[in-house]
Amino acid sequence: MTPLLEPGHTVRVRDDWPEAHGPVHLRTPHYLRGVSGRVERYLGSFPNPEDLAFGRTPRPVQLYHVAFEAGAIWPEVAEGGLLVEIYGHWLEPSP
């Protein structure tokens, strides 16, 4: 599977809250929803855990290591960063 996003791509984690509408299994931390970051590395294709958790046939999803500035997440933090695995279907172009 060819990665859709290249290292250096600026992306935003979708500001989506499916847990508000019913039972779900998510691997996208809530503190990153709506936050912009930069693709660091493509980590490969994996069966979607959102499907696996409910015994559904999983579709393959692309996994990326995405770097975030800590200051973009926590207002009181001036320095440092985070590196988090985010699935491609949770990423959208950064506005």
Place this chain on the structure above:
Amino acid sequence: MSLDEIESERLLGALRQVLADKGIATARDIAEQITQTETASPAQGARLVARAWVDDTFRALMLRDGTMAAETMGISMRGAPPLGVLDNTGPVHHLVVCTLCSCYPRAVLGYPPFWFKSAAYRARAVRDPRGVLAEWNTVLPEGTPIRVVDSTADYRWMVLPRRPAGTGGWSEERLAVLVREGDMVGVTCPTAG
């Protein structure tokens, strides 16, 4: 009812039988997996770290493909999630956390320590990593940026810590003894003292 007839034993026996009948896992597969789980401990990760400290080719392999590096050291990674290794020998200090649950590189570090699973560590490591490190009495060189790695998905992450000063000429075995589980999570740094 005798002891070997308790319900959980019968259930386990039935499950093993179904797994074998369906060709999913033989008795041997299950025995191997149990051995692998029981032998997994921070000592395995420490062996990888010590080898990386004395062997640049292995170090490069470990940073590129942790799973393959572990396999070359005789650690079975069969069925384990891919292992990623974060380089704390460079300018950035990495700290690993799993905010969603307790994802941990069990194949090379064994069971996660209690604090790694605690709500306090998971909440605070992502928001105030410097404060967390201070509580572990971990002092980083002035100006070292911290990068928190939230392990949320399909990889498992460990840290390759910096080799402590004063260990020149030490054997791999002697170096491995210095490496503790916290050093491979990033809450502490190994010391020779």
